[in-house]
Amino acid sequence: MKKYLALREIYGQKLVELGKNDENIFVMDADLSGSTRTVLFKNQFPDRHFNMGIAECNMLLFAAGAAISGKTVFASSFAMFETGRAWEIIRNTIAHDNLNVKIVSTHAGISVGEDGYSHQANEDIALMRAIPNMQVLCPADALETGAMIEYAAETKGPMYIRLSRETFPVLFQEESYSFTPNQAKVLKDGKDVTLIACGRMVDFALEASHKLEDEKISVRVLNASSIKPMDSEAIIESARKTKLIITCEEHSIIGGLGSAVIELLSDSYPVKVIRMGLKDVFGQSGKPQELFKFYELSTEDIIKTVKENLQ
Amino acid sequence: MDRNGLEKQCLEVRRLIVKSVYEAGSGHPGGSLSGVELLTTLFENFLKFDPKNPKSDSRDYFILSKGHCAPLLYSIMAFKGYFPVEELKTLRKLGSRLQGHPDALKLPGIEVSTGSLGQGFGVAAGIALSLKIDKKVNKVYALLGDGELQEGTVWETAMAASHFKLDNFCAVIDSNKFQIDGSVETVMGVEPIKQKFESFGWECVQINGHDLKQVDEAYQAFLSHKSGKPFLIVADTLKGKGVSFMENTEKFHGKAPSPEEFEKAMIELGEKAL
Numbered sequence: 001m002k003k004y005l006a007l008r009e010i011y012g013q014k015l016v017e018l019g020k021n022d023e024n025i026f027v028m029d030a031d032l033s034g035s036t037r038t039v040l041f042k043n044q045f046p047d048r049h050f051n052m053g054i055a056e057c058n059m060l061l062f063a064a065g066a067a068i069s070g071k072t073v074f075a076s077s078f079a080m081f082e083t084g085r086a087w088e089i090i091r092n093t094i095a096h097d098n099l100n101v102k103i104v105s106t107h108a109g110i111s112v113g114e115d116g117y118s119h120q121a122n123e124d125i126a127l128m129r130a131i132p133n134m135q136v137l138c139p140a141d142a143l144e145t146g147a148m149i150e151y152a153a154e155t156k157g158p159m160y161i162r163l164s165r166e167t168f169p170v171l172f173q174e175e176s177y178s179f180t181p182n183q184a185k186v187l188k189d190g191k192d193v194t195l196i197a198c199g200r201m202v203d204f205a206l207e208a209s210h211k212l213e214d215e216k217i218s219v220r221v222l223n224a225s226s227i228k229p230m231d232s233e234a235i236i237e238s239a240r241k242t243k244l245i246i247t248c249e250e251h252s253i254i255g256g257l258g259s260a261v262i263e264l265l266s267d268s269y270p271v272k273v274i275r276m277g278l279k280d281v282f283g284q285s286g287k288p289q290e291l292f293k294f295y296e297l298s299t300e301d302i303i304k305t306v307k308e309n310l311q
Numbered sequence: 312m313d314r315n316g317l318e319k320q321c322l323e324v325r326r327l328i329v330k331s332v333y334e335a336g337s338g339h340p341g342g343s344l345s346g347v348e349l350l351t352t353l354f355e356n357f358l359k360f361d362p363k364n365p366k367s368d369s370r371d372y373f374i375l376s377k378g379h380c381a382p383l384l385y386s387i388m389a390f391k392g393y394f395p396v397e398e399l400k401t402l403r404k405l406g407s408r409l410q411g412h413p414d415a416l417k418l419p420g421i422e423v424s425t426g427s428l429g430q431g432f433g434v435a436a437g438i439a440l441s442l443k444i445d446k447k448v449n450k451v452y453a454l455l456g457d458g459e460l461q462e463g464t465v466w467e468t469a470m471a472a473s474h475f476k477l478d479n480f481c482a483v484i485d486s487n488k489f490q491i492d493g494s495v496e497t498v499m500g501v502e503p504i505k506q507k508f509e510s511f512g513w514e515c516v517q518i519n520g521h522d523l524k525q526v527d528e529a530y531q532a533f534l535s536h537k538s539g540k541p542f543l544i545v546a547d548t549l550k551g552k553g554v555s556f557m558e559n560t561e562k563f564h565g566k567a568p569s570p571e572e573f574e575k576a577m578i579e580l581g582e583k584a585l
Contacts, residue, residue, distance in 0.1 A: 026441070047444060050475075058433050058467035065437020068423055069372075069445075089464075092427045093434060096417050 003143035004167035008106045012037030014149040028075040036076040036106045045084045050305040056086045067099040078103035079121035095133045102152045111166040120194045120283035126255025128160040136228040138162040140202035141171040142208035147179030184231035190220035194238040194245045198224045201248035208302035239271045246274045253277040321347045326555045326580045327386035333573045335403035341563040343383035345487035345548040352526045365420040376402040376431030377456040378412040393420045420554040429462030436472045439480035453482045456488030460501040472541040473512030480541045481533040487550035489561045505545045514538040518547025
C-alpha cells in the first residue's frame with residue numbers, strides 16, 4: 001500500500017523550518033495561503049508573511065523589491081495565476097535582474113480536478129522555461145519537494161517550483177535520496193524504451209515500467225525533476241541505450257518537458273520521441289483520476305503507448 | 312544646492328537630455344524634460360546616495376518607474392559622478408551601459424531595471440516594505456508618469472502601499488498630460504489623480520513641478536509627514552519643458568530631434584550646438 005503526502009504541506013513545513021534559522025526569508029501569498037500552505041509560515045512568523053490579496057502581479061513586484069533589499073522571497077499562488085497573469089513581471093523584473101525570488105506555485109496541471117480549466121495550468125512550464133535565468137523544477141514526491149525548497153533557499157536567483165493540489169505517493173527514501181540540481185535520476189534501468197517523466201507522472205511511469213517487465217519489456221525510467229537546466233548527459237545516454245523515448249508530463253505537449261527533451265535530442269542525438277501530455281487542449285472539471293484517464297495520461301495509457309511504439 | 316544653483320543645474324540637465332537623445336537618434340525627450348526639476352531637486356538636496364558605493368546600506372532608493380525617461384536619469388547620474396558625462400554619447404548604442412531603458416545589471420546605481428510601465432512603482436513599494444519591517448530609516452522614491460497610471464498594477468500597488476502603511480515611500484507623478492498616442496485625457500483619462508490616491512489612503516500634495524520652491528517644499532513635506540501613510544506628490548508639468556516646439560505635445564514623446572530641430576533646441580537652451 002502506497003503512502004501519500006501533499007507536496008504543498010511539505011512546502012509549508014519546510015518554510016517554517018527554514019524560517020527558524022533565517023530571518024531574511026520573506027513569504028508572500030495572494031489570498032491562497034490556506035491552499036498553498038504558506039499559512040504554516042504565517043502562523044509562526046506573522047511579521048515575515050505578507051498576504052498581498054488577490055493581486056498576483058503586485059505580489060511579484062513586492063517580492064522583487066524585497067529581494068532587491070536583500071531578502072530571500074518565496075512567493076506562492078496557484079500556478080495558473082502566478083505564472084500566467086504575472087508572466088511579464090516575472091520576465092522583465094525578476095528574471096532579467098536575476099532577483100532572489102522563488103516562485104513556488106501549487107495547483108498545477110489537470111489534477112486540480114473539479115475546479116476545471118480556469119484553474120488548471122497546463123502551460124506554466126512552457127511559460128517559465130522560455131525565460132532566461134529561470135530555473136524550473138518539478139518534484140515527484142514529498143521528500144524531493146523538501147529538498148528542492150532547501151536548495152531554493154540556499155541558491156541565489158530566480159526559480160520556479162511546480163507543485164500540485166493532489167497528494168503524491170512517497171517514491172524516495174531518506175537514506176538513499178539526495179537532491180542534485182540539474183540531474184535527472186535514473187529510477188529504473190532498462191534497454192527497450194526510456195520514460196522521462198516529471199511530477200505526478202513519475203509514479204505512473206514507474207508503475208507502467210513494472211507492469212511492462214512482466215511482459216518482458218525492459219523500461220528505463222528517468223525523473224526529470226530539473227526541467228531547466230536539463231540533465232543533457234542522462235537524456236542523451238538514455239537515447240543511446242534505448243533508441244525510443246516517451247516523455248510523460250501533466251502539462252501541454254507544447255513547450256513543456258517533452259519539448260525540452262526534443263530540443264535537446266534534435267540537436268545532439270536524434271531518436272524517436274513520443275510526447276505524452278495534454279494535446280493542445282484545455283482541461284475540464286472532474287476527479288483527478290478521471291481526468292488522467294480522459295486525457296490519456298494514466299499508467300495504462302503509458303503502457304499502451306510503449307507497446308504501440310515498440311512494434 | 313540653492314535656488315540659483317538648481318536653476319543652472321536644471322538647464323544643464325535639459326541640454327544633456329536633448330544632446331544625448333540627438334546623439335542616439337532615438338529616445339524620449341518629452342517626458343525627460345518635464346521631470347527635470349523634480350529629479351534634479353531630489354538628487355541635489357534630498358536623496359542620500361554614494362556614487363562610489365551605490366549599494367551602500369545607508370542609501371535612499373530611487374526608482375525611475377517611467378523608465379523611458381532614462382535620458383533624464385542618466386544626465387543627472389553623470390553630474391553626480393556615477394559615470395563620465397562623455398559616456399552619455401553612448402546612449403542606446405550597442406554595448407553601452409546606458410540602455411534605452413535603465414538596466415540594473417549594466418549600470419551601477421540603477422536599483423531595478425525598468426521600462427515596462429507600472430513595475431518600478433511596485434518594486435519600489437516592495438523595497439519600502441522590506442525596509443520598514445527591518446525598522447530602517449532609508450527612504451524610497453519613485454518617479455511615475457501620468458499615462459503610466461493607466462496600468463492596472465499601479466492601483467494594486469497603491470492599495471498595498473496604503474495597507475502596509477509605507478510612510479517611508481514617496482511616489483512622484485510627473486503629470487505632463489501627454490502620452491505617446493496623444494493627450495492623456497483623450498487616450499484614457501486618469502484625473503483626478505490626487506483624489507484617487509487620497510481615496511486609496513495616501514497622503515497627497517499637488518504642486519507645479521517646475522517651481523523649484525514648490526518642489527523643495529513637497530519633498531520637505533514628505534520627510535516631515537507623520538500621517539503613517541505613503542506619500543504622493545502630484546506634479547503638474549509641461550511635456551517637453553524648455554524647448555518650445557517640444558512643449559505641450561505628444562510629438563516628442565519618443566522621437567529624437569532632427570539636426571535643424573537640435574540646433575534650435577540648443578539655442579533655446581542657451582548653448583550653441585556641438
